[in-house]
Amino acid sequence: MSEEDKVSxxxxxxxxxxxxxxxxxxxxxxxxxxxxxxxxxxxxxETVSEAPVEEKEDVTEEQVEEVQEEPEEDPCVVFNRATRRxxxxxxxxxxxxxxxxxxxxMDLAKKTIVxxxxxxxxxxxxxWEGPTTESLxxxxxxxxxxxxxxxxxxxTYSGAVHYVDRSLxxxxxxxxxxxxKYRFRKRLINRYPLEGVEIKLPRSxxxxxxxSGRHE
Numbered sequence: 001m002s003e004e005d006k007v008s009x010x011x012x013x014x015x016x017x018x019x020x021x022x023x024x025x026x027x028x029x030x031x032x033x034x035x036x037x038x039x040x041x042x043x044x045x046e047t048v049s050e051a052p053v054e055e056k057e058d059v060t061e062e063q064v065e066e067v068q069e070e071p072e073e074d075p076c077v078v079f080n081r082a083t084r085r086x087x088x089x090x091x092x093x094x095x096x097x098x099x100x101x102x103x104x105x106m107d108l109a110k111k112t113i114v115x116x117x118x119x120x121x122x123x124x125x126x127x128w129e130g131p132t133t134e135s136l137x138x139x140x141x142x143x144x145x146x147x148x149x150x151x152x153x154x155x156t157y158s159g160a161v162h163y164v165d166r167s168l169x170x171x172x173x174x175x176x177x178x179x180x181k182y183r184f185r186k187r188l189i190n191r192y193p194l195e196g197v198e199i200k201l202p203r204s205x206x207x208x209x210x211x212s213g214r215h216e
Contacts, residue, residue: 006031076191079108080152083192087155109194114144114187121200126165127153130172136179137193145182146189146198160201 007015009028016024030036086101093101123141135153138145157164169175182188193199 074190075108075112076189079105079112079191082108083152105194106197109198112191113189113198114142117142117144117198119193119198119200123200124165125163125199125201126167128167128169128175128178130169130175132172134172134175136175137199138178138182139193139199143185144187144189145178146191146193147179148192152192156195157199157201157203159203163201 012028012031013024016027019027027036082101082105086098086105090098090101119139119142123139126138126140128136128138129150133149133151135148135150136145137148137153179188195203
């Protein structure tokens with residue numbers, strides 16, 4: 001270290017603040033003889049400034065949206081909610097709104113139905129009802145089961161009792177067994193059937209009489 005590079009005693013003491021005076025004097029003597037070196041503030045600043053700065057990857061808005069995006073909702077849940085909404089409010093909708101809502105229901109139904117499923121008015125149906133609102137509606141002809149609820153059934157096909165084999169159970173154990181059987185076969189649909197497409201039962205007493213050929 002050259003004489004020009006050496007610091008003054010005043011600066012030396014400042015850089016060794018906190019040490020005892022005797023220790024500072026001994027270090028100063030060693031420093032003057034070139035037997036002691038230390039890091040000055042200037043060299044510290046140079047070291048810090050020369051240290052490589054870690055570059056952080058820029059996060060785009062698309063990546064932020066991807067992280068914050070919620071999991072996609074089950075289409076069967078969306079279908080049931082849209083079905084209830086249509087039944088409740090469609091009378092106040094325009095024809096355009098009704099067409100759009102029906103198209104959405106049809107699209108969701110196609111995405112969640114068993115491949116190759118079709119339905120006719122003569123299909124054989126069975127309804128399993130337990131103590132809870134959840135019920136199981138089975139198309140025995142097509143070997144497909146739909147998970148429904150009592151409110152939907154009462155609002156749609158309660159008048160079709162002559163076309164449906166109905167079982168009222170005191171508990172859900174048999175219903176759970178049936179559900180598991182159809183789930184294992186991949187023939188269980190966790191939503192209502194699409195009215196007029198996936199189920200074609202008479203909805204009213206008049207429709208039942210027309211289908212059966214009865215007249216009062």
